[in-house]
Amino acid sequence: MNILIIDDNKSARQVERNVLAQLGHTSVEEAADGQDGLSKATATRPDLILCGWTMPHMGGLEFVRAFRQHNTTTPIIMVTIEKDKAKVVEAIKAGVNNYIVKPFTPDLLSQRISETIARKAA
Amino acid sequence: MITTADTRALSPAQHDRLRRIIHERTGVRLRVFARDEMAERLRPRLDALGLDDFDQYATFLSIGPHQRDELEGAMDALGVTESSFFHDADQLRAIEQRVLPGLLTDCAPVRRVRVWCAGCGTGQEAYTLAMLVNRALGPRAAGWHVDVLGTDLNTRALDTAVQGEYPAGEARHIPAPWRELAAVHGQACTPTADIAACVNFEHHHLGDRLGAKRFARWDLIVCRRVLPLFDDAMQARVVAMFADQLNPGGVLVLGRGDQVPAAYTLLQPLSPDGTLGYALPGAHSRMVAKAA
Numbered sequence: 218m219n220i221l222i223i224d225d226n227k228s229a230r231q232v233e234r235n236v237l238a239q240l241g242h243t244s245v246e247e248a249a250d251g252q253d254g255l256s257k258a259t260a261t262r263p264d265l266i267l268c269g270w271t272m273p274h275m276g277g278l279e280f281v282r283a284f285r286q287h288n289t290t291t292p293i294i295m296v297t298i299e300k301d302k303a304k305v306v307e308a309i310k311a312g313v314n315n316y317i318v319k320p321f322t323p324d325l326l327s328q329r330i331s332e333t334i335a336r337k338a339a
Numbered sequence: 340m341i342t343t344a345d346t347r348a349l350s351p352a353q354h355d356r357l358r359r360i361i362h363e364r365t366g367v368r369l370r371v372f373a374r375d376e377m378a379e380r381l382r383p384r385l386d387a388l389g390l391d392d393f394d395q396y397a398t399f400l401s402i403g404p405h406q407r408d409e410l411e412g413a414m415d416a417l418g419v420t421e422s423s424f425f426h427d428a429d430q431l432r433a434i435e436q437r438v439l440p441g442l443l444t445d446c447a448p449v450r451r452v453r454v455w456c457a458g459c460g461t462g463q464e465a466y467t468l469a470m471l472v473n474r475a476l477g478p479r480a481a482g483w484h485v486d487v488l489g490t491d492l493n494t495r496a497l498d499t500a501v502q503g504e505y506p507a508g509e510a511r512h513i514p515a516p517w518r519e520l521a522a523v524h525g526q527a528c529t530p531t532a533d534i535a536a537c538v539n540f541e542h543h544h545l546g547d548r549l550g551a552k553r554f555a556r557w558d559l560i561v562c563r564r565v566l567p568l569f570d571d572a573m574q575a576r577v578v579a580m581f582a583d584q585l586n587p588g589g590v591l592v593l594g595r596g597d598q599v600p601a602a603y604t605l606l607q608p609l610s611p612d613g614t615l616g617y618a619l620p621g622a623h624s625r626m627v628a629k630a631a
Binding site: 305314315 | 389390391398399403
C-alpha cells in the first residue's frame, strides 16, 4: 500500500513514517505542504493520505478540498492537534475519511488506518 | 437537480448506515424507528453541528474526538433516553399489590431490598421504583435499607438523573398516593430527600455482563424501556444476564408486551402475559398475592 504523508513539520512526518514502518508500511512518500501534496498525489497515486492541518502555501483543509475536486475515492486521514467540534465538521465537509488528534499512539494510528481501509472496501 | 430539501432527506442507504453505526457502537438496534421519524428527530442535530446532510452526520458519528458525545446526542434526539414518572401506572400498581408484598416479606429478615432499574434514561423510573417500595414498606421504611440503582449507557441522561430535577409538569404523572414523595418548587419537580437518598446512578451498558456483576445481586430488576430496542440475540443475552444477577426468588419486570424468550425457562412468569414479571426460582417461597 502506498501512503502519502503531508505535513510541514519534518519531525511529525518522521514520527508518522516510523509508526507506519512498525505497522509494515514502507512505501511512504512525503510532502511538506498542500501544494507539494497535490503534486505528489497526482504523481504517485497513493492508496491512503495522512494530512496535517496547518501548513504554509496550502493548508490541509485546502488540500483536501482541491484533491476532492478530481479524486473522491482515495481515503484521507486528517492528523492534527485541532480537536474542536467545528474543526471536525469542517474537515468532514471538505471530504476527509478519518480524523486523528495528536498526540496519538501507534495503536490508534493502526486502528484508524485499518478502519479507513475497511470502510473503503465495504 | 438536487435541492436543499433533497440533500437533507434521509435516504434508505443513510438510514441503514446510521442504524448500523448505532447498533455497532451501542448494541441498540433501532428497528422501531421508521426512516421519516428518524430523519425528523435527527435533523436538529445536523443543524446544531452545521452539517449539510446525513452522510456527513454518519461520518461525524464515526470519526474524530466527538463521536461518543454525539452518539449520546443522537440517542437523546431519538428519544431512547426518555423516561417519565410512573410510566404505565397500571402495571406498577399491579406490581405494588401482587409482587412487592411477597418480595418485601422475603427481604424482611435483613431489612434490605435491592432494586436495579436497568436502562433508566433520565432517571424518573428509578425514582418511581424508590417511591413504590417506600410506600409499600409504609411505617417500616425508616428501618429498612432501600437500595435502588439506575443504570444507562447515556452519560447525558445520567447527568439529568443524578441531578433529579425535572420540569414541574412531570409531577402530574405521579398518582395521588405517591405524590407526597415528590416536591414541586417553582418550575421544578424533585423527589423528596428520603427518596433521592435511596437512589444511585451508574453508567452501564446492558451488553456488559461482567460490568453487571460488580453490582452484585438484586431482589427486583426492572427493565421496561429499552429491551425492544435490542435485536433478538441481544435481548436473549440481556435477559440471561438479568437472571444471573437476581437473588434466588428475585423478580424481573419487563415492559408490558415484552417477553422473556420462550426458550429461556429459568424465569417463570408471575402472570400469564408476563406483566407482573418473571421470578427466579430459589430458596424463597415467593407467592404472588391473589388479586382481591
